[in-house]
Amino acid sequence: MAHKIEELLHIMARLRDPGKGCPWDLKQDWNSIAPYTIEEAYEVADAIEQGDFDELRSELGDLLFQVVFYARLGEEQGRFDFDGIVDAICEKMIRRHPHVFADSEYEDETALKAAWDAEKSRERQDRNQGSSALEGVALALPALVRADKLQKRAARVGFDWPDAGGAMDKLLEELEEVQQAVEEADAEALKDELGDLLFAAVNIARLLGVDAEQALRRGNSNFESRFHRMENLLRAEGHEDPASLSLKQLENAWERAKAMEKMET
Structure with missing residues (x-):
């Protein structure tokens, strides 16, 4: 039997019932639930990257439950309910x-995006989020995602490189400033310069049409896969403990692992 959204809403109400509900669910509030929402969103993304659609169905259910939980908190406090959430997004x-639901027409995708951005800007003004082009970019976003959004907001008012070449030059400039901070042993300056370096890297990715967060996740996955391959190579050669080897030996095994990977692609 297929369950309906009404049943999930009823389950949530039972879990939050003051007399017969679950003690853990009853203790939760907006702030305590927020970290779980972020975690569930990442697990959805991970299932997609793994191509595991059975797991994706399960993780999407967990994410939906987060929305239902917030809806219940809102209803209990007289702020909003699930129907209100659905109404708002519709x-x-x-x-x-x-261009879909009315008679508007746009020449191309660029014009469509400009109209979309203008509408979002108007919505922010209606919510009294301030006059800055950078207003409303959530602090809780992953740093790479937030950097990308800040850069896109700045680009809307013309504060942007004309192409990735300028951003690449900026990256080299920031790298030199990191080196200077290292030479001067200035720990605070080093934090600032490394932040600027990462921000510049996100800028390059954005201008080249690459999602920086996904690119780094892919880089993490590639490193993990190659490292496992390196470990397997070393075990096959009788080296059970990589820590007992020199850096030169580890680098050699790493390069062989990379070469094997290239041969398989």
Whole structure:
């Protein structure tokens, strides 16, 4: 039997029932639930990257449950309920897609994106989020994602490199400043310069049409795969403990692992 959203809402209400509910669920509030929401979103992304669609179905359910949990908290406090959440997103999607739900037409995708950005800007002004082009970029976003969004907001007012070449030059400049901070043994300056270096790297990715967060996740995955391959090579050669080897030996095994990987692709 297929379950309906109404049943999930009923389950949530039972879990939060003051008399017969779950003690853990009853203790939760907006702030305590937020970290779980972020975790569930990452698990959805991980299932997609793994191509595991059975797991994706499960993780999407967990993420939906987070929305239902917030809806219940909102209803208990007289702020909003699940129907209100659905109404809000339906109205927003219809408003932001006049080319689908109304008679608006746009010449190309660029014009469509400009209209989308203008509508989002108007919405921010309606919410009194301030006059800055950078207002409303959530602090809780992963740093790479937030850097990308800040750069895109700045680009809307013309504060941007014309192409990735300028951003690459900036990256080299920031790298020199990192080196200077290292030579001067200035720990605080080093933190600032490394932050600027990473920000510049995100800029390059953005201008080249690459999602920096996904690129780094891919880099992490590649490193993990190659490292496991290196460990297997060393074990096959009788080296059970990589820590007992010199850096030169480890680098040699690493390069052989990379070469094997290239041969398989």
